[in-house]
Amino acid sequence: MRLSRMITTVEAHAEGEPGRVITGGLPPIPGNSVFEKMQWMQANADDIRLMMLREPRGHPALCCNALVPPCDPRADAGFIIMEQTEYPPMSGSNTICVVTVLLETGILPMHEPLTELTLETPAGLVGVRATCRDGKVTQVAFRNVPAFAVHLGARIEVAGLGTVTVDVAWGGMFFVLSEAAPLGVTLDAANGTEIVRVSEAIRHAAAEQLPVAHPENPEITGPTITDLWGPPVAPGTHGRGAITLSTGPFDPARPVRASGILDRSPCGTATCARMAVLHAQGALPVGQDFVNAGPLGTTFTGRIVEETRVGPYPAIVPTLAGQGWIHGTANWTLDPSDPFPAGYTVGDMWG
Missing domain, CATH: 3.10.310.10 (Diaminopimelate Epimerase; Chain A, domain 1)
Known part of the structure; x- marks a missing residue:
């Protein structure tokens, strides 16, 4: 198998909204804040967003999140939100998916019955309280930006x-x-x-x-x-x-x-x-x-x-507050000869 890229993800949804979470395979993303990292990714690595969200690996309703190291020392993790036409500064459903993945996969430690953490988003810091039981995140509640x-x-x-x-x-x-x-x-x-x-x-x-x-x-x-x-x-x-x-x-x-x-x-x-x-x-x-x-x-x-x-x-x-569920894991790959490295859209589904 020839690969020019492999991206590892955890597939999740929050109250029905799919929010794929990238856990591995990203290049180094520079920036002094997650907002700057988002800007760099938009300008220099937008092919990752397109590869993840467009067919054949994605679909119109899918959102995607890239886990990145936080820049603010008060934050436990950072993430960049990617949607079909933009990089939103903040998203509730994606935050719930990210928290569920961080805790249920062990990227960050889970403490039952309550795990408190801080995420750095492009819109700023978000404080999170995750209710947990038997290894499952049963609710994610967060203090949003004003x-x-x-x-x-x-x-x-x-x-x-x-x-x-x-x-x-x-x-x-x-x-x-x-x-x-x-x-x-x-x-x-x-x-x-x-x-x-x-x-x-x-x-x-x-x-x-x-x-x-x-x-x-x-x-x-x-x-x-x-x-x-x-x-x-x-x-x-x-x-x-x-x-x-x-x-x-x-x-x-x-x-x-x-x-x-x-x-x-x-x-x-x-x-x-x-x-x-x-x-x-x-x-x-x-x-x-x-x-x-x-x-x-x-x-x-x-x-x-x-x-x-x-x-x-x-x-x-x-x-x-809401709940998220993990429903899969995946390694998404790119063959260097693939004629659609950034995916594609077709008018029957994509308008």
Whole structure:
């Protein structure tokens, strides 16, 4: 067997959202912070992201995480998040997958019934409390970066939809959020094609009409992801959302063929962004749980633990909790004669 590359991974998912974790085979990644390491990887080693996420080794719904040494001495580990079109600064489902892999494989020691650790993400430090029993991580709860709303009740013009009312908020990524019912969209998983079509049209319009940048790191811009939200339908939940991740560029001339994929989980950063909006609207106080359901009916539980500020914006400090499961391990290889070293996308699945 001839190999020009072999990457070792642990396959996991968090409440349904797949989050592959790279545990070996990466080149040295320079940088004085995990954010700088992410920038270096994006500029110099993006072929790894493409190889891991595109066919034949990946699929549109897959996310991937690269374990890297932390730069901050307070952190136990660092990781870089890779998705189909971007390197998000933070992700709840990927954090849960990474913590589950770190502890259940023994990369970091597990202490029962509670393991506490700190992760360095491109967005900053994240404190984690993992509940553990019989060698299994039964819940991952973490203190996220501060979340805040930038625009509330803004009106944008969207191709094929007309005037749409949206919020734009940061929860670790910049989201554009809109209520699904006025758009005539149901949030069932079976309606994924329509959710993606509408979400991608809104994201494209918001990126043009409401561009935003993080006040503490202007290189983080958006909005790059969409959250269509609705009222709760299951007992014990407080809302539900359908989050669309882009898998390719949006073509306004062909909006019905938008490139995107439905997040299988309730999305952790989206839950935090939604909590920031609700708090700004006076609808969610400090200390109250917010149980958010995703398209599969799985849930993440968020809570606002304190108020703060980020630049000019009133902000919240949210926590988020959910569970992850390991479902495989793999060695992904590349033959030097392979005509698709960076993988490929095909229009039947990828838009």
